Amino acid sequence: MMSAGVRRGVPRIPTMSKTITTLHVVDLQVPAEGLRLASGEYLPAVQVAYEAYGELNQTRDNAIYICHALTGDAHAAFYNDESDTEPGWWDPIIGPGKPIDTDRYFVVCANILGGCKGTTGPGSTDPRTGKLYGADFPLVTIKDVVNVQKRLLEQLGVPGLYCVIGGSMGGMQALEWSVAHPDFVRKCICIASAANLSPQALAFDIVGRQEIESDPDWRDGRYYEKDTTPAKGLSRARQIGHITYLSSKSMNSKFGREQKEDTESIQPSKFSTNFQVESYLNYQGNKFVKRFDANSYLYISRMMDMFDLVNEYGSMAAAFERSKCHYLLISISSDWLFPMAQMLEIVSALIENRKEVSYFQLNSQSGHDAFLIEYDVLGKGVEAFLHDEVFERLPESVNRMDFDLISGMIDDGTHILDVGSGGGELMWALRAMKQISGICIDLDFDKICECMHKGLPAIQLDAETGLELIPDDAFDGVLLNQTIQQLRSALQSIKQVIRIAAAGVVGFPNFAYYPYRFELFLKGQLPVSRSLPYEWYNTPNIHLVTIKDFRELCRRHDIVIGEIEYVSENLFGKILIAFGFVNLGSERSLVKICRPNPNT
């Protein structure tokens, strides 16, 4: 049904016109001898093409730098022209009121060194010879790329970044920024990336470069003059790349084994197939050849292969020793090119260095490309991390009694891991009460965002299996409150607690609490109550435990018990506790556990 006010036949006036941005091209100010590269070679002149959105504020501390991926460019958001049908490549999350809010931040994105979209690269003219560089362009690195970005920002009057953000090879640049220029960066978001490429990813790049180099039209990189381009080689390199950017599942749902309907069309060869995936790959390859330069592809893909923070600094932990920013790392569940395990290695190294690190996994079937697709979750996480407003007070629902008891068991100014943190209420309160630092762990993405909004580093991890990634002694204390009874392997988790820190506080519901005992004894059914609110078949509390059982476990495994707090909110329970019947009167308990002293 049409609404009353709409008149037929009258063309609708668009309510918003396109926001137009301009690609700026500037000459970078370099020393007289040229820009020194990591290889020791010099580039006599460097041009940089960039776009900028929003305004730099008075205090000049609201700049965000966007690092683009392998084949991206400076056009990150908005439109370059009224006639454009597609906006910039990250437009859904950059703009007024969007997660990277241009009303709030000054956002800059430049084409990388070695590229073919306005910044100096193999297709540029060498001022020393007056000829196009071709394969005589020096080999460049991520370090060089970031150096050029930093010089550009300084030239634009930006003394430091509020945040640097990048996905894939852009994430490598963001990591390089954070370790090479620690005083320049306050926050760093690294998405679907790694501190170095896996051998599998290397292998695909290696074959891709061979494609281009074996194309007779490549002519050792001097094809510009001949007005040819190694189209077939570059197309196949892109096709291989494209397969790695998708997941097997996303290819299943995109194409399956569907055949083209037009079966009459002439096959390019006897061995071609009619599968849609074949025409899709050919289409993607041909489209890419029109927009990208083969030499730039060689330089940039090799640059990505050679990036290696582990090798450069000696170890992953050493690489992040001097960084000062708060990190947010985001992996993609179906990304096999930059798998989650590689991101978690960085998380682990940052924890070892007692840095601020947040992490979540983007659940998506879209593979590596998800960082250009799944904007809802990505945007929510990025926004929570960027806008860490000061959080003012705890919600009413919070159990302040337990908070106070736990606070009494924690030393001032220590470094704490809260396993099963929820939205970080306890950590927030402890930070206010005891000036602690630390990290929250929870499995729920929304809770991770709540923590980040409170300015708390938060890691999305399964307490059951994920604690292994945390190095020994990474914390002074671990909180495991109301979580242990939900774990398959409670003993393993307790052992993890006193491996990660010298002491921990474990809180759990006491199944020997007198109303529970009566219920099973008299009624022959498992108790359902306020503190055990589930049915037997759906309870997450899979390992019921009593205070006596817990003590027994600690005794058997040489775990030292410090203070114990017995909690009951019921008068009769309190009386039982007062008379020493703690296992009968406690609804729950908080137990401080420590490693056995090796000297005793």
Place this chain on the structure above:
Amino acid sequence: MMSAGVRRGVPRIPTMSKTITTLHVVDLQVPAEGLRLASGEYLPAVQVAYEAYGELNQTRDNAIYICHALTGDAHAAFYNDESDTEPGWWDPIIGPGKPIDTDRYFVVCANILGGCKGTTGPGSTDPRTGKLYGADFPLVTIKDVVNVQKRLLEQLGVPGLYCVIGGSMGGMQALEWSVAHPDFVRKCICIASAANLSPQALAFDIVGRQEIESDPDWRDGRYYEKDTTPAKGLSRARQIGHITYLSSKSMNSKFGREQKEDTESIQPSKFSTNFQVESYLNYQGNKFVKRFDANSYLYISRMMDMFDLVNEYGSMAAAFERSKCHYLLISISSDWLFPMAQMLEIVSALIENRKEVSYFQLNSQSGHDAFLIEYDVLGKGVEAFLHDEVFERLPESVNRMDFDLISGMIDDGTHILDVGSGGGELMWALRAMKQISGICIDLDFDKICECMHKGLPAIQLDAETGLELIPDDAFDGVLLNQTIQQLRSALQSIKQVIRIAAAGVVGFPNFAYYPYRFELFLKGQLPVSRSLPYEWYNTPNIHLVTIKDFRELCRRHDIVIGEIEYVSENLFGKILIAFGFVNLGSERSLVKICRPNPNT
């Protein structure tokens, strides 16, 4: 330390000399008009190269056919020459006393149609023209390949196969055998394969063929006459293939990001790297070019892409409707080219058709190639499946009381699924007592082998998540004995039971049994006993349940309860049950559950 009897300096005499086999080449007997192919074209003459080991027995029912993969050949085992350093490609599992026991079976393996190792292919001479076929060789299919194999076997006097076995593209041939020639095959083993290739795997093949076709030395397939070969293209196609045969983890452990030590060697180009993975890929590519023909690669890889039982028969279930053999499907945990999910789709279709199907997963980090590496587990599984000796009697440890009670709840001749079957003792007894058929499910590989040794189809599956793959009403009854209390989601599993079959028998320990109640009530600790032998923190019994709780659950979710058996092995318990105190007196219980009758 040297042992006393060994004299220095005296060369050791090898205790066993190599077993030598011969490659036989025979002319296939074809009709005068030639061999009709699936495409409708004819091949005027077909030569087949094969090897055979062992002896065909008197009853001619001990023949096993081995199907080789994409680039394999007829030389499956032993040595062709005393000077050979490497035996045939599957030698570790074929031979006297090995899983495919040549003392017991007559084993045949032939090079496939379209190949380049002795069987007719694009490198053969077309008798009609006297010229080499090249790309004029007709397109062939897996169906044609299997037809040639069947004609060969008939020519060798083999009237039927005890088993057909293959991995990867060999697994496709095994599946084709089983559905196209159901009366010829008694058993079928399909390893790391699929009923059709995933779009991701297709995509890699598509790029691989383009490599060869774009190589100027391919010359539209007529390179034989010019004495050239499309070496670069074939090498890159192989390199891409090779990456897909490994897993990311195996590449990590094989190469990591190690660089060649010899850094002085001249790089083939500015854009090459020193990574070991680059020289490994080049080595593999060059080695392959020496042993394989580019045209054969085109024909065979396209044949693999076009194989599609789902498309041919209309659906996966329809494809397996007429098959008669007992299947063993084996997937590899780290295989991303032929992922587990594709194998499980076949398992599901076979279950739907009430066929005999066994399945297990080979846990390996070696990727797709694991079927050529992990011989211990593979061999054990294959042997258990092949040697299903008649099993004579149950071990003494078996609880015959429960068997008898369950037997009383099952109808004669029905089709039963036993979830959490262990080594199949219950199913074996039920088959003997009640002539049932059915399938065992267990998570433990060794238990799966025990079942297969008893001739029972057995599937390695997690009862928690795996039941979803079983189609509705695939069975007449489901047994879920002593398993439900170990599942995270007991309700979901019960719902699965009455989805899969109209009725099921659920057996569980009763937590309201009087000694347990007393222990918690009086001692304030969780009970540990003969039937609950675990501590609270390590028990697999994560959802404690009482008979009353179980009844209540069924009532709430409209699950109809049939018979209930109350079991106690203790006199006082028996007395309590006799007086009607079943929830107090039963140590465990067996409950028959059914779907609600829709008419009432």
